[in-house]
Amino acid sequence: NAGVTQTPKFQVLKTGQSMTLQCAQDMNHNSMYWYRQDPGMGLRLIYYSASEGTTDKGEVPNGYNVSRLNKREFSLRLESAAPSQTSVYFCASSGEYEQYFGPGTRLTVT
């Protein structure tokens, strides 16, 4: 039972490059989330998926897209990376209220 897994753990991109962050959970949770964490800012919601087949914007969705591939997997795509997207990205899942987080992806955009 791995919980929530994320790949990659670290990534360095040049401005304008694209990439996809992968997330999977094995807890049979309906809801999945992507947050970003910046120094002094806490965590902020980028996108969420309340159930398979649905996705919705959070507080800071600009520059990102998501795909809920199936109940287990929720990916986050940066189409054209910008230095402002340098951050630590966390995926989480929940059955109802209690959320469980993946280990995070540290992304640097130069």
Add this chain to the structure above:
Amino acid sequence: GIQVEQSPPDLILQEGANSTLRCNFSDSVNNLQWFHQNPWGQLINLFYIPSGTKQNGRLSATTVATERYSLLYISSSQTTDSGVYFCAGPNSNSGYALNFGKGTSLLVTP
């Protein structure tokens, strides 16, 4: 969504000391959670506690929903308690997503 304020922002303790962390929130909640982010960045769910009191080993939490605050107690602190403690309430327009406070950074010294 709910606004969450945490205090103190920073705390240094000697091993064995007790501490209380506070979380104030701006409206009534049906979802209030405490997390610990360890020095390696992993976010661990400590408590789901929209009201009442829960205990888990040396940690306990109390939420007084009518007065819109929650307290996290750490007794007999250990160096492994170091890290950042986050309180989070509901992001009311985003399913079960959370709004996070900015955290309390705790350092426990030997």
